[in-house]
Amino acid sequence: xxxxxxxxxxxxxxxxxxKFYDLYLYSFNRQDSSQRKRVFKERYDHSLSYGIMNGSxxxxxxFSIPFEVNFHGVxxxxxxxxxxxxxxxxxxxxxxxxxxxxxxxxxxxxxxTLSYLAPFSFGYYRRFGFEQVFDHTQVEIxxxxxxxxxxxxxGHVERISIKGIPDELKKMYLDHNDLGGVNRSxxxxxxxxDKHSDYQAALAYDDDDVLIGYLIYYNQDQTFYIHEWxxxxxxxxxxxxxxxxxxxxxxx
Numbered sequence: 001x002x003x004x005x006x007x008x009x010x011x012x013x014x015x016x017x018x019k020f021y022d023l024y025l026y027s028f029n030r031q032d033s034s035q036r037k038r039v040f041k042e043r044y045d046h047s048l049s050y051g052i053m054n055g056s057x058x059x060x061x062x063f064s065i066p067f068e069v070n071f072h073g074v075x076x077x078x079x080x081x082x083x084x085x086x087x088x089x090x091x092x093x094x095x096x097x098x099x100x101x102x103x104x105x106x107x108x109x110x111x112x113t114l115s116y117l118a119p120f121s122f123g124y125y126r127r128f129g130f131e132q133v134f135d136h137t138q139v140e141i142x143x144x145x146x147x148x149x150x151x152x153x154x155g156h157v158e159r160i161s162i163k164g165i166p167d168e169l170k171k172m173y174l175d176h177n178d179l180g181g182v183n184r185s186x187x188x189x190x191x192x193x194d195k196h197s198d199y200q201a202a203l204a205y206d207d208d209d210v211l212i213g214y215l216i217y218y219n220q221d222q223t224f225y226i227h228e229w230x231x232x233x234x235x236x237x238x239x240x241x242x243x244x245x246x247x248x249x250x251x252x
Contacts, residue, residue: 010102012049019058027085039195050099060086060095064103068183081117143248152238155206162199168211202243204236212236224251
């Protein structure tokens with residue numbers, strides 16, 4: 001839909017993928033791997049990929065990824081901007097800025113209301129009309145400072161690989177996504193699960209085996225990271241909080 005509707009000389013096609021990927025690896029100091037390339041190709045295939053050539057090589061590039069987001073029950077078109085990059089020998093020539101403007105103009109033509117990005121520089125992206133609208137709070141708790149939580153008298157928790165998450169979890173996410181989060185389509189769920197194949201999930205069930213909450217988490221070295229946490233009721237919160245606490249002997 002988007003590729004048919006947008007006609008822009010800076011849009012890249014299937015044949016430019018390798019150049020785009022090579023620029024990504026160099027610009028963000030990433031190591032090539034079969035998984036990384038596969039995941040990146042998934043994103044490329046579902047994105048509007050913009051680029052400016054510098055001779056035979058790609059000088060600048062960025063993704064504009066079509067999504068929908070939900071604000072208080074209303075769905076809006078949103079394009080996420082990602083992987084904004086320029087080769088060092090092409091830096092300072094305004095390539096990335098040119099592509100940003102082109103991507104924003106195409107959004108305007110396609111009646112896309114919103115655009116999200118995670119800025120490396122607030123000042124830089126304010127030039128294009130972006131402003132901070134979400135706060136990102138990271139809470140760190142040492143294992144010895146975790147509170148005591150009683151065992152729940154009802155329900156149970158099931159631990160699974162991220163690859164095995166059920167459809168009812170995906171529905172729960174969608175049903176409780178009304179504060180500007182992405183309405184995850186099938187390809188984005190698949191992309192997330194492929195990219196984060198080391199993640200795990202804990203599912204909280206009541207006595208009738210009805211899903212009442214879930215936790216998506218991962219670990220790096222001695223740190224336990226909570227990626228996503230949804231509870232439908234206090235029982236779910238108690239079950240999953242107890243699940244987290246039981247890791248305090250493993251992680252610092």
